Amino acid sequence: MSDELTAKLDRIPDPKTGKGLQAAGRLDGVAVRNGVATIVLKVEPDEAIDRLKADIESAAREVDEVDRVQIITTLQRPAGGGRDKAAPRQASAAAPRPARQIIAVAAGKGGVGKSTVAANLAAALAKAGQRVAVLDADIHGPSIPRLFGLRDIKGLRKTDTGIEPADAHGVRVVSMGFLTKPGQPVVWRGPMIQGAIQQFLNETYWGDPDVLIIDMPPGTGDAQLAIAQTVSIDGAVIACTPQDLALDDARKAIAMFEKTHTPILGLIENMSVFLCPHCGEPSEIFGHGGTRAEAEAIGVPFLGEIPLTIELRERSDTGRPVAFDDGPVADAFARAAMAMLDSAREARKPAPEIVFSS
Template sequence: MSEVTQVQVEEALQQYVVPHLNKNVLVADALKSITIDGGMVTIVIELGFAVASIKAAMQKAIVELVGQIPGVQNVSVEISWNIASIKGQRDMRSMDNVKNIIAVASGKGGVGKSTTSVNLALALAKDGAKVGLLDADIYGPSQQMMLGVDESARPESENQQYLLPIEAHGLKTMSMGYLVTDKTPMVWRGPMAGGALNQLLAQTWWGELDYLIIDMPPGTGDIQLTLSQKAAVAGAVIVTTPQDIALMDAQKGIEMFTKVEVPVLGVVENMAIHICSECGHKEHIFGDGGGSRIAEQYKVPLLGALPLSLRIRQQVDAGAPTVVAEPESDEALIYGDIARDMAVQLASTGSAGPVFPNIVINND
């Protein structure tokens, strides 16, 4: 019987490209160890992003590759992940254990940003990450309904100092919707809304999180600047639809995050194509390729494109977003791919730049 060598195993592993990294495990520096005991081979891999949903498929592919080496009788593949903190939180005790803040934003309303936010958060959690979701749309919070949280639910208090997040579908969540009724109009000027966001962010006891997804309000105003000033945002994702007016506003969003030195992790194109439920005919109702054009213009990835789907809308309206309502559907799998690509982009940014500077006005 041939003696199996480490060189043979490494050569086999060079043929396996890690999903979403587009590198083999050696180039990606994900291979932690190879142990060979006669015909028994044990491979340990550690990634910088969670992959619970595709872990079994990854293990199967590696076992098949290494199993072709003469003399190999059994292959064991251990895959784990260690999600690093790209940007540390400063002066926010409640966020000491929040590793990464990701803002999901859009230049205008009506492009499906909140639906995208909740499904990406759920996809990250499904992959094994610890995830929180903050609904930062002070004037029009929607995540309470999308997550199916009872309208009477109110967050509990910790030592009269912090709010405890409400858990829904495995996410730790906070929203202005938990603190007011749906009939309470938020007739606030910009600074008041910014102050409310700061309280929701800093006075929620988030605990240990790998990612805190922030569902931003549309536009580039006070809320966005408040977030940039008060929190160390690790990256931003821009949601758009293909039509020209949405793309113009998406450009403004990208420019804003660039100015405050927050890396744009990529663009998500929503409502990219309509597929007729009766005949299967495909039609680009709102235009074709807009997301890829803006991504190419700003040299950021197009993380993915989602169809115009009645089911996606019905599921969030019913309080069970697509990723939990139909986890094996085409749409849920797209959300999963986008979430992993987003996590890979974040891990590759390293330590991001400084937060938005404080503005001091003197009367001199």
């Protein structure tokens, strides 16, 4: 089906060269899955593409298996650009900044509770009176809709002001999970992932939040690179468990942010201890203190320890982050969120000026 769709798209002339879109190198990805045609189209800055997008949608609907068409645009690099792919791209001066502060929550591996940490940091900030938004950039495994009780959202509405986020407990949320059916995998190549994240960042009407939390996918790959190349991040928080295995992968995430010149705001130790629901006795299931020791060893702030409780699991499943409530876990997230903001303020301070006397 993808080959058939590509052939139809290649009959559409590129407005600049007159060649077919495929021959002109304008197609960065074409896929048809579960009735949805996804086309990644390279565009140039300020290029008018409304007519071109209409022609693409019309051609895609000629394929029998296509019920819906989504077109993702990516910025076409200038010829001979030769940039280092690892270096962050400076955001265009004309592009509005999505939020006053942009903070990424990341992890070197899956299974450490990164999305739970991201959601609850956002909830803690909202509870403290901050205007908060969350971008779920985990394209392959979006968890934010469940964590915020937004699993019934079907699609994202786009108006003249941009993509409209969903609202959960006063937090504005955008997620790939709103665009897929439950249990449906997102099988995309790198350019499609990059294009989707860039559109979410640049075309969403965020409403000028104080803080935008980006829930990063685990590991280091196309999504992380797309974010680093699209927007200037104020800093990254690394979520980790006390295990040595998790710490090994956390170091990889830290190295990735260092390569993209993103400050590390600190480390959070998730599942630090398990608090018994009956007696309150802590049990160090995954060990304890490893993340604090790692933060001290590499010279970055340690933002706090988050205990594992039945309440945290229940609130995550029901879609109301525990940080909105009261109790030891909520207090732990509140302290971590404030420490994160303090670290972000320190990261933005200019370097001291050295004055030599004559």
